[in-house]
Structure formats: C-alpha cells, structure tokens
Amino acid sequence: MSAARHPWWYDAVVYQVYVRSFADGLPTGEGKGDGIGDLPGITSRLPYLRDLGVDALWITPFYTSPQKDHGYDVADYRDVDPLFGTLADLDVLLETAHGLGLRVIVDLVPNHTSDQHAWFRAALAAGPGSPERARYLFRPGRGKDGAKPPNNWDSIFGGPAWTRVPDGEWYLHLFDTSQPDLDWRNPEVGDMFEEVLRFWLDRGVDGFRVDVAHGLYKEATLRDQVRPKKPKKSAESMVERVLNDEPMWDQPEVHEVYRRWRKVLDSYPGDRMAVAEAWTQTAASMAMFVRPDELHQAFNFGWLGTPWSAEAFADVITDSIAAVSAAASAPTWVLSNHDVERHPTRYGGGPVGLARGRAATLAMLALPGSAYLYQGEELGLEQVDVPPEARQDPSWFRTGQPGRDGCRVPLPWAGDAAPYGFGGPDGTQPWIPQPDDWAALTVAAQEADPASTLAFYRRALAARREVFAGADEETVASAEGDLLVVRRAGVTVVLNAGTTPVALPQGEVLISSAAVPGGLLPPDTAAWVR
Template sequence: MTSTHPWWYDAVVYQVYVRSFADGMPVPGDGIGDLPGITARLPHLRDLGVDALWITPFYRSPQKDHGYDVADYEDVDPLFGDLADFDTLLATAHELGLRVIVDLVPNHTSDQHVWFQAALAAGPGSPERARYLFREGKGADGSEPPNNWSSIFGGPAWTRVPDGQWYLHLFDSSQPDLDWRNPEVGDMFEGVLRFWLDRGVDGFRVDVAHGLYKEASLRDQVLPKETKKAKGKKKSQPESMVERTLRDEPMWEQPEVHDVYRRWRKVLEEYPGDRMAVAEAWTQTAGSMAEFIRPDELHQAFNFGWLGTPWSAADFAEVITSSIAAVATAEAAPTWVLSNHDVVRHPTRYGGGPAGIARGRAATLAMLALPGSAYLYQGEELGLEQVDVPPEARQDPSWFRTGQPGRDGCRVPLPWSGSAPPYGFGGADGTQPWIPQPDDWAGLTVEAQQADPDSTLAFYRRALAVRRAVFKGVPDATTAAAEDDVLVIRRGDVTVVVNTGDRPAGLPDGEVLISSGPLPGGVLPPDTAAWLR
C-alpha cells in the first residue's frame, strides 16, 4: 500500500546539532562542527534510513547560546561556513533523498542583532525599542525588575540598561525577547521564511513556539506555594505535565500566537513540495499542544509528554493513548521523540549502563511502531549516554547563570572512527572538539559499530528498515495498554510488546519481525521489546 500522506506525516527525522556532528572545514584549532562536515557525513544518514534531517541554528551569531542567539537570520555564521556551503548541503541531501529542516528562532534575537543595537541607541519611547519588551522598573527609582518572571536559564528575566529601562529575556540576557504585538516583527519573520524557502528548504523547526506572545499587561506570575519549587525550571529537563498544569504562566501559550502560525501556514502553502513546520511547544497539556497543529496552523508539534515518560508500561500506555487522542481532534498525526539537545539522553534517564541502553533500544522500538513521525537525536543510534562534562569545559549559558551542569553532557561531539579522541570528528590534525569526548568511546564509533551486527547502530538500521517495510501506508488506528509490566501496542496486524518489569514475560503468538534484544526460550526478557505479526 502506498501512503497518500505528505512526506513529513510519518517521516523519521534526524536532529543534527551542528556544532557537534562533524568538523569539515580546515580551520586549525577549531574543533567545531560545521556545514561542510554535515555534507560529508550525509551518507551516514542515508544508510541509517532516515527521511530528513533537522539542523540546529547555523546563522550569524555571537554564540552565547550556541546559535540560538541570532544576529542575522539570513546568513551563515563563518564558524559554520557560508551560504554556498548551505546550498551544497541542501543539494547533496536532496540528491540522497533526504529532506532538510532548518531551525527558526522567533521568540528572541541576539543582543548583537541590528534591531537591538538600534533600540539601545534610540532610547526610551522610540520605535526601535517597541520591537522588544522594554519597560520601566518598579520602586521609587525604578531599580526593581518590572515583574517577578524568572529566566529559563536561572535568575531574573529582566536586565537593566544604562538609561534605566529594563528589557525582557526569558532565556539568557544576551537573548532579548521580541514584542510580537509590533507588526514589524511579524513582517520580518515572514521575510525570513521566504528567504530559506526560496533556497529550497523543506521545513522549519520553530524554537519556543509557545512563547512569542506574553500577556499584554506583563503582570506578575502567580506562584502558589506548591509550585514555587518549579520556579526557574531549566529547559534542559523535561517538565512534569502535572506540575505545569498547576502553574500560572502569563509568558507562555497566549492565544494570539496562533495567528502567527496561521500566517506562516499560508506562506508555506505557496511553495511546492509539502513544505512544513514543527513546533517546539512545551505546553501544559496534550490538548493545548494539539492547538498548534490545527489544519490552518503548523503541521507538527513535538510530543514532550512522551519524552518525559518514566520507564513504566502503564505510563507509556497512558501517554500514547492521550497523545493520539489529542492530535486526532486537530486532524493531525502525533510525533514521538526521546532525546534532543536540551535534555539528558534517554539511556541515562532510563538508568544508564547496560540496562539504560537496553531500555533505550526497547523504547525506540515502541516509538517506531507508533503512527506519525519520529525524531531521533544525533548519537542515539550509537547508544551514546549523557557525559559528565568537567566544570572547566562546560559552555552552556545555564551553567554560568545557575551553577548547574546544564546541557553540555548531551552535546558532546560524535565519535566517527579511531581509538582515541577526537575519534575522526575533524580533520587529520587531531584537533580536539569544543567539548571533550570521553576516553572510553572507541567501541562506540560509527566505524566500530558498522563491523558489529549486534551494535546499537546495526539495531537502528534494522529497525528503520523494518518500520518502512511494515508500517508504510498502514492506517493510524493504534491501541496501547499495560498488561502488568508489559506495554502492548496493536497497530494493523502487528503487536508490539515492551517488558518494563524485572521478570521475563510471555510472547504473543506470531512471527517475530524484530526485537530490541535476544528472545531466549521464546520469552520476552526484562527491558526488551519485540514486534510480532
């Protein structure tokens, strides 16, 4: 059966964290991934079996937040190459049958963006300041922040400028929030969309998609006693859906944001080839997540409820059922993701070591059987775990604001070959990468795992191939239930079982299509998943 859905509906998308994927430019002492490095390694993604890649920001930037502080949305930072390098990457990907999604950062700019520099120079009350959220401070002399909001990266969400006003930054102080109530902002971003669509990109990942609008009054956030401990919660960790539901959040999920995405949807539909956009929207409920993917808005939204689910059959079944039901009301398909550049890698979240790796494979096999699309994070196909990066090597801005480890541990550059760092990450000169790699990764390189049929890389290649063969064109109708400690998913004529308990479980009748580990004696061991037909 041939699918009638657009390409993105059931695609497997591979996230490339540009700084840490591959260093291809001959810049001595660089050790930073770049666009030529991605281009050189695209055959790895083709051979893995993914449909598309999403590339994190590569635009001109001071790199205070590793590219999520954009100074120029329509150019490539020299650290990563130039526009010609991007065009080469895009053309090569398309030749290999891969779509390309680029990251868009509309909530804030860099403080080095020409708009913000003009705002600082123009002063209070100017049209230039009206593009951002400048306000007078509280107190007799205006020395207190305008409200009690906290930065996601820790500390207050306001910084004072020399003339006495304050500006809002929900992230780092180098990332001033834009005022989306100003029509100039929407016009500018429509131009950015068209710039990259005209170059041929297939879609956009929308950073902080739920945050563009704030309540117009910029009132204080109400912090009930039971949720004060959540104040300033780091973006680097998945949030409890229950905890978020309890919170008053005047800075997130405002209704006006949906008009932005209706405008963008019209722009995307002007272009051929099923161009798309996927929202990074940390919403309070599955229902509010689905509001971003109504038929006239964005095409997809990341399912962070799945990412934050503990190793539990009952919890997995609940989030699968609720996620599918929520997106059905929006006439859309769900997405599934276990790791990204902002969270602890899922094998580590699942306990780490051999058990964490086994659980990670099993959860991946469950995810790949579900309707909709799946997003993979670079390195998970190698079984990489979270790295304890030494304090002197940490570079995440949240580390400098809070003293907490932050997100560097999931951003360590990939090991490609060899027996010692930099594991083929860069050129032959042995330049070490921007975050140090562990000394015990020799067995985890792409080169080493290609020679091992039992490796995590071999497992991912098999799983993606079987997914394409088994589920392409199969209807979405899916059920999920917990039978004691076993998650049971049924879709079409395939039954998926995942043993989250500590004892072996029986296998249903049927042909085993694939399993995440051995099935000795015809039973399902703990921390193992299987597909049967």
C-alpha cells in the same frame, strides 16, 4: 487519509543534527578541522544518514551569531555564521541531501534575537519611547527610581528575566541576557519573519523547527506570575501543576502567527512544513498548534518525559494520539534532544539504560506519525559528565548546574582516541572534550559489529519502513501488568518494563531489541510480533 496522499513529513523519521557536534569539515588555516562542527562536515556525512535509514535531517541554528547560546542567539537570520561555512556551503548541503532522497529542516528562532542583532543595537541607541525599542519588551522598573524589575518573571536559565540598561529601562529575556525577547504585538516583527521564511524556502529548505513556539506572545499587561506557595507533590496535585499560571507562555494570540506562516508554507511546492517546539501544559493545548490551518507538527514532550513504566507509556500514547487526531494531524515521538539528558542515562545508565533505550526506541518506531532521533542515540551514547572547566552552556554560568553540555559532546566517528575522527587529520580536539572510553562506540567500530546499537537502529528503521509505511489502522495501546502492548496494522508490539521474562504472543517475531530465547521476552526488551 490514504497512504498515497500522505505528505512526506506525516510518518517521517527525522534525525536531529546539532551542528557544532556532528562533523567538523570546514577547512581553516592549512586545511585542518578546527574542532567545531559545520555545514561542510554535515554534507560529508549525508551518506551515513541515508544508510541509517532516516527520511530527513533537522539542523540546529547555523546563522550569524555571537554564539552565547550556541546559535540560538541570532544576529542575522539570513546568513550563515563563518564558524559554520557560507550560504554556498548550505546550497551544496541542500543539493546533496535532496540528491540522496533526504529532506532538510532548519531551525527558526522567533522568540528572541541576539543582543548583537541590528534591531537591538538600534534600540539601545535610540532610547526610551522610540520605535526601535518598540520591537522588544522594554519597560520602566518598579520601586524607588525604577530599580526593581518590571515583574517577577524568572529566566529559564536562572535568575530574573529582566536586565536594566544604562538609561534606566529594563528589557525582557526569558532566556539569557544576550537573548532579548521580541514584542510580537509590533507588526514589524511579523513582517520580518515572513521575509525570513521566504528567504530560506526560496533556497530550497523543506521545513522549519520553530524554537520556543509557545512563547512569542506574552500577556499584554506583563503582570506578575502567580506562583503556588508550596511545592505540589501528590498525584492529585499533578492536575493542579498543569494549570500553573504562565502569563509568559502559550498565549492565544500566538496562533495567528502560525496561521500566517501556514499560508506562506502552502504557497510553496513540495509539502513544506513546520514543527513546533511547544512546551505546553496539556496535550490538548499542544494539539492547538497543529490545527489544519496552523503548523504541521508539534513535538510530543509527553513521550520524552515518561518514566520507565508500561502504564505511563500506554497513557501517553493514548492521550497523544487522541489529542492530535482531534486536530486532524499526526503525532510525533522523541526520546532525546540537545536540551535534555540522553535517554539511556535517564533510564538508569549502563547496560540497563542502554537496553531500555533500545526497547523504548523500538516501541516508538512502531507508533503512528513521525519519529525524531537525536544524533548519537544510534550509537548508544550516554550523557557525559563534562568537566566544569569545559562547560559552555549559559545555564551553567547562571545557575551552577551542569546544564546541557553533557548531551552535546561531538560524535565519535572512528579511531581509538579523541577526537575519534570528528575533526581534521591533525588531531585537533573538539569544542567539548570527548570521553576516553568511546573507542568501542565509534561509527567505524559499530559498523563492524552486527550486534551493535548502530546495527540495531539500521534494522529497526528498515523494519519500520517495511512494516508500517502508510499504515492508517487504529493504534491501541494498553498496559497489561508490566507489559506495554501496542496493536497496529496487524502487528503486536510488546515492551517488558518488568523484572521477569514473559511469553510473547504467538506469531512471527519481526524484530526485537534484544534476543528473545524460547519465545520469552526478557525485562527491558521490546519486540514486534505478527
């Protein structure tokens, strides 16, 4: 495929906006912020994203919702929750973004609804055996009087994946009890979501991020999951681990859903697209979601989960490119999102974690395909230890584990103390408290510092556009000792995952994640050399 024929998403850099935590601009009361991010807040900061150098933004769910899982429990797929604004606010956001040359991807949540969705409320009222219940996965229980769940499946958020209703039946929820799973074997479900797709495409959205894309269909019998008797720990067992029995995930019927959606997307102008959140067990199964008649992209969680190792980086690059090449698609790369620990913290935290985060980002931005950034990583934000009394993630309440709140703390925009310009002028504090030591990390502070992480991201994104835009040459990745070496489009990308400096290849250093004195690449540093 020549560069001139690339659709916009093929090598786009997409910035994830976690709507509650990006910017608070919704007037409430006397015109002051309420501490929760919203659509007007996003619109007000779109010039920042343009200046950062991204091509598109992905916005997490803003639909009508009781907010039990912060919008991933949808009560109405075709409206905006008043917490975030109105449909008119979304129209303004789309118009403003397009005027700035930015595309807009919205989140779609097809695996489950909220328990407040009209369909689920009707299902509870209608009773066993009704057409209303057939839209969800209601089943009788096992054991005496049906007092045990229908099978042994667990919720992702901890505890059993089944909840019993007063008439004795149980319903499946692979996530929170407030998120009942839909039965995609019921044709009404597919018809409803086609209407949802068209509703937002008609309003002008450029694409969809598909939540839990691998989970829509469950094995029809809803049989028990076969679980290994002992934990797998050896290197050999990792091969076995990816073959775990998962009757609730990645069933073959799911691909018919995306073939139908692809026809809908292709019927609209402007290269509308969809990217799958598909936590599959192998690169090959992930690639099935991006076959030419299905979705356009799938998140590459292999890159996100790779340890700090040149060999591990090289392996995941090689495997990922090969898998999607077989599907005639382009790979994606991501280091952080709203569900995982921020990558500077994963890489060790502090100055080392930040240095490694910048190096991994620079290597990622040189790879073919699309890169997805998570809000705040351009500021070098780390995972926050949110006080227990301030945690709001439903997984915290079900498991007692810290959960995902630490990567969802609202962004610091300006000022010396919380709320750091996030909300209104009265100093209303955000929905999750911000740390006391973020003054040096605000956008305003970093814009004044040419050595800041924000300045680095702007340079790196500009360099990517200049050096690699439209590049289709073969990409080759290898590990040379502690060095990751990637060769693409006449450029050699080197990342030092070791503990001693190494000599860079001869040539012009286009950009580096830290200073490279005397042509030596320090540990935890990456550079592009031509």
